[in-house]
Amino acid sequence: MELNAGFRILLYALLVITSTVGVAFVVFSWLLYRFNGKYGHLPCPRPTSFFFGHLSHINAVSKKMDMQTLTLMHQWMRDLGPVYCIRFILQPMVICSNPPTVKKVCLDSRHLKPRALYDFFYSVFGQRFLGLGLVSQVNHEKWHTRRALLNPAFNRKYLKQMMDLFDESATRLRDHLIPLADDKTLVRMLEHFNNVALDVIGKVGFDMDINAVENSDCPFPSAVALALQGINVAFQNPLTLVDPRSKARQYRRSVRDAVKLVRNIGQDCIEKRREAKKKGEELPKDILTCILQAEDDVGQKIEMAELLDEFVTFFLAGHETTSNLLAFTLLEIGRHKDVAKRLKDEVDEVLGSKSIIEYSDLSKLEYMSRVFKETMRLNPPVSGLSRVLASDVQSCGYVIPKGTTIMFMTYVTSRLEEFFDDPLLFNPDRFIPTDETPRHFFAYYPFAIGQRNCIGQQIALIESKVILAKLLQSFDFRLEQSQRHIILREVTNKPIDGCKNYISLRD
Numbered sequence: 001m002e003l004n005a006g007f008r009i010l011l012y013a014l015l016v017i018t019s020t021v022g023v024a025f026v027v028f029s030w031l032l033y034r035f036n037g038k039y040g041h042l043p044c045p046r047p048t049s050f051f052f053g054h055l056s057h058i059n060a061v062s063k064k065m066d067m068q069t070l071t072l073m074h075q076w077m078r079d080l081g082p083v084y085c086i087r088f089i090l091q092p093m094v095i096c097s098n099p100p101t102v103k104k105v106c107l108d109s110r111h112l113k114p115r116a117l118y119d120f121f122y123s124v125f126g127q128r129f130l131g132l133g134l135v136s137q138v139n140h141e142k143w144h145t146r147r148a149l150l151n152p153a154f155n156r157k158y159l160k161q162m163m164d165l166f167d168e169s170a171t172r173l174r175d176h177l178i179p180l181a182d183d184k185t186l187v188r189m190l191e192h193f194n195n196v197a198l199d200v201i202g203k204v205g206f207d208m209d210i211n212a213v214e215n216s217d218c219p220f221p222s223a224v225a226l227a228l229q230g231i232n233v234a235f236q237n238p239l240t241l242v243d244p245r246s247k248a249r250q251y252r253r254s255v256r257d258a259v260k261l262v263r264n265i266g267q268d269c270i271e272k273r274r275e276a277k278k279k280g281e282e283l284p285k286d287i288l289t290c291i292l293q294a295e296d297d298v299g300q301k302i303e304m305a306e307l308l309d310e311f312v313t314f315f316l317a318g319h320e321t322t323s324n325l326l327a328f329t330l331l332e333i334g335r336h337k338d339v340a341k342r343l344k345d346e347v348d349e350v351l352g353s354k355s356i357i358e359y360s361d362l363s364k365l366e367y368m369s370r371v372f373k374e375t376m377r378l379n380p381p382v383s384g385l386s387r388v389l390a391s392d393v394q395s396c397g398y399v400i401p402k403g404t405t406i407m408f409m410t411y412v413t414s415r416l417e418e419f420f421d422d423p424l425l426f427n428p429d430r431f432i433p434t435d436e437t438p439r440h441f442f443a444y445y446p447f448a449i450g451q452r453n454c455i456g457q458q459i460a461l462i463e464s465k466v467i468l469a470k471l472l473q474s475f476d477f478r479l480e481q482s483q484r485h486i487i488l489r490e491v492t493n494k495p496i497d498g499c500k501n502y503i504s505l506r507d
């Protein structure tokens with residue numbers, strides 16, 4: 001009798017589980033059917049997993065270093081054409097490489113940044129991080145008001161007055177590298193570029209002497225590095241957010257502490273400056289002073305929490321992107337001896353042995369400008385842009401439905417023959433200006449496009465020129481043989497292996 005009762009319970013349990021799974025399967029299949037009805041007209045790459053869509057394939061590929069996600073996107077584009085759709089479980093994403101569509105969508109402020117993606121930056125492991133700073137604010141009106149207030153601090157004319165600060169940081173890096181310039185010591189240049197970029201943002205933005213170049217282990221640079229790593233980890237493996245194991249909990253705590261430290265240092269800096277301003281003291285010429293001045297001009301105070309969001313945003317958006325650009329450039333110079341020679345000749349001609357680089361020197365480094373452009377064409381520090389469509393959009397004969405997340409990838413379009421002759425060839429001279437509108441208009445956008453373009457691009461370009469010119473005045477670089485030319489895709493794109501070089505002093 002008892003056996004029968006137990007057997008019956010087991011049978012019921014089995015029945016409940018089977019029917020739950022069955023119902024879930026039917027619901028999922030129905031949702032997938034609706035999904036296919038909405039997106040079935042768009043080309044879609046194979047293979048897909050019934051449940052995960054393209055997610056499992058992308059994950060598998062991203063683990064293989066010789067076939068990364070970016071390469072896969074490029075290959076799909078070649079196989080399927082300029083518009084195709086991929087699926088993450090039931091979340092569609094349309095990838096588009098059609099310049100008129102890039103123009104139509106990115107210049108229309110109704111199409112917003114996707115909230116789900118930028119929530120990753122709002123906080124990390126529960127600790128407010130970039131918050132509602134310029135990068136992660138998706139509300140257009142709020143973003144627009146803030147951007148208008150911050151724009152003057154990033155314009156070329158204002159930055160021009162800070163040339164000595166850019167030059168000082170570059171000089172410190174050069175001096176720091178001199179003892180390593182024995183042609184034998186292996187130097188991971190990406191680390192040094194990360195440090196100098198942090199110093200530049202600290203100084204130009206907030207009159208802070210971080211001095212990461214000489215002291216990268218001190219609390220602030222270490223905390224920024226850990227916080228960034230935390231975002232990468234959360235982004236690439238969202239399960240870390242809920243992993244109950246003690247090691248994972250400990251890691252999350254250490255990232256939260258790092259973020260708190262960065263924000264506390266920011267708060268201290270901002271409070272001191274507000275106090276100094278109140279007392280009528282002379283203020284340093286930096287971005288923070290310009291922001292506080294703009295607050296007065298428009299009669300609108302930014303809350304401390306939001307000012308801190310901008311503080312963190314500038315450090316995060318501004319330092320890795322620029323250091324990756326410098327590292328990729330050094331990698332390309334190492335692979336192309338003719339480019340290295342022309343660059344050095346230009347630096348010698350424009351600067352000679354001049355010890356301080358002036359603003360007026362920068363526009364004369366024309367070939368260097370083209371080298372940076374070409375480097376970002378093949379190795380963009382940020383792979384692309386995404387928007388959620390506020391209305392149906394026509395592209396290449398397809399209707400992309402309202403509500404779809406669409407992604408435009410400068411990495412992919414910059415490698416297409418339609419826009420660049422012999423696209424895989426590193427040829428800075430393709431950017432020599434001509435009277436004609438370039439074919440690559442709206443196909444090449446390393447600093448984004450439209451209103452939400454990069455506010456810091458002038459800083460990045462001034463900084464990169466000053467640093468590279470200063471280093472080429474003093475050093476020869478030789479790439480270490482095992483250094484691979486592979487892009488590591490994290491929140492930003494960086495050269496894998498850290499751009500390993502041997503350095504020697506120039507004759």
Ligand code: HEM
Binds near residue numbers: 456
């Ligand atoms: C080579 C260096 C850089 C590259 C390639 C780059 C690229 C980009 C790109 C592609 C975006 C759009 C991101 C998106 O759609 O979410 C962006 C936005 C932004 N960047 Fe940069 N960036 C660089 C340097 C900098 C620097 C030095 C700063 C600041 C100090 C900075 C601050 C920002 C900010 C605040 C935004 C958000 C702008 C807005 O939405 O109003 N970036 N950048």
